[in-house]
Structures are given as structure tokens and as C-alpha cells.
Amino acid sequence: EEYLNLPGLVPNRGGWDQWSKKDSRLHAPETESVCYLFSFMKGWKGKIPFVSIGISDDQSAFLIKLIQSSGIKEKPYQEKWFWSKMTKLGNGIPFTYQLNFHPELILCGLAQEKDFSRFIDLKPQLFQKGIFKTRIKNKGIAIKELSSFLSLYPRLRENMKCGVLLD
Known part of the structure; x- marks a missing residue:
């Protein structure tokens, strides 16, 4: 309540x-x-993250470059292209995740x-x-x-x- x-x-x-x-x-x-x-x-006690998301070094470099090159006023890319690129850079896996607790x-x-x-x-x-x-x-x-x-x-x-x- x-x-x-x-x-x-x-x-x-x-x-x-x-x-x-x-x-x-x-x-x-x-x-x-x-x-x-x-x-x-x-x-959640706040000591460990609720969820951990893992990406490869290549995926991380791609995201950094994408963020630095995109403008805030327009959609910088198509969603399908983004996930295709992330999957390719992750050797078939767009990202990994782990729930560190179940709230x-x-x-x-x-x-x-x-x-x-x-x-x-x-x-x-x-x-x-x-x-x-x-x-x-x-x-x-x-x-x-x-x-x-x-x-x-x-x-x-x-x-x-x-x-x-x-x-």
C-alpha cells in the first residue's frame, strides 16, 4: 500500500x-x-546491477562510433540494419544478458x-x-x-x- x-x-x-x-x-x-x-x-539492494549486458569489443566500438556520428534531430539508422550489424559483429549473437536477481x-x-x-x-x-x-x-x-x-x-x-x- x-x-x-x-x-x-x-x-x-x-x-x-x-x-x-x-x-x-x-x-x-x-x-x-x-x-x-x-x-x-x-x-534490489543496489550493490550489483539488476541486469548485465555483454557485447564484444567490436560491438562496443561500433556503438561508440554510431553515437558520435548521429544527430539528435533525426533517426540515424533503421532498426533492422542496426540489429543485423550487431549480430554480425557479435559472431551471430547481437548481445548477451544475465539477470542478476529476480525482483x-x-x-x-x-x-x-x-x-x-x-x-x-x-x-x-x-x-x-x-x-x-x-x-x-x-x-x-x-x-x-x-x-x-x-x-x-x-x-x-x-x-x-x-x-x-x-x-
Whole structure:
């Protein structure tokens, strides 16, 4: 229940950030609308990374060169080309990964189009007496003011094997 007292935050530093993407459906026409799902992972102690991603030296050099040569105003490459190149440079493997722990995923709230007008501008600040800190500008709303994830998938609870749904 403590999670419901936290803010639901959506990065809002400029036109490239997540808040501005609420007006366009990336997977149209398969999706009907844009939603933000607010969740937390419980259990990470912060000493080791949650996930480790491995790439070869050639892949690393490729990424560095790609980042240095791309402009922020345009899409620098096609996704299919990128993954083909990464796979070739990785001898058939685009990357490796390892989950270093398996956290409990807590699904807290769902923001739909009807909720977007209630989000407010938030500057970097501390929440919950300093336990939670933001470093960027966000749009935010109290999670307890949002619909439960179950409102989107009402039968999820009966088929869930593990995890927690707050509603």
C-alpha cells in the first residue's frame, strides 16, 4: 500500500521525452490508445546491477562510433540494419544478458488518456522524506488516483502465477 502514496512519473524534459509520446501510438493500428503503467521492482539492494549486458569489443566500438556520428534531430539508422550489424559483429549473437536477481514486480496503476489532463509539472525533488529522489523534470500524478492495472485486464488475477497487483 505504501507504493500507492508514491507519484507516477513520466519524464518531460522536452519534445523527445516520454510525455510527448503520449499523443502517438507506436503500434497503430494494433493498439487503440497510449497508456502508462506504473510499477516498481522490489528486492534490489543496489550493490550489483539488476541486469548485465555483454557485447564484444567490436560491438562496443561500433556503438561508440554510431553515437558520435548521429544527430539528435533525426533517426540515424533503421532498426533492422542496426540489429543485423550487431549480430554480425557479435559472431551471430547481437548481445548477451544475465539477470542478476529476480525482483518482485509490483504493478501499481494505469494512466490512460482520460487521466493525462490531471498530471502536473514536477521539478526534481524528494518524495517520501527523501527515500525517493528525482533528478529531471517530470509530469506526475499520485498513483492512488489512477485505475488499477486490473481495469485493463480484469481476469489477470485469476491466471497470475506470481507477482502483486495493487488495486
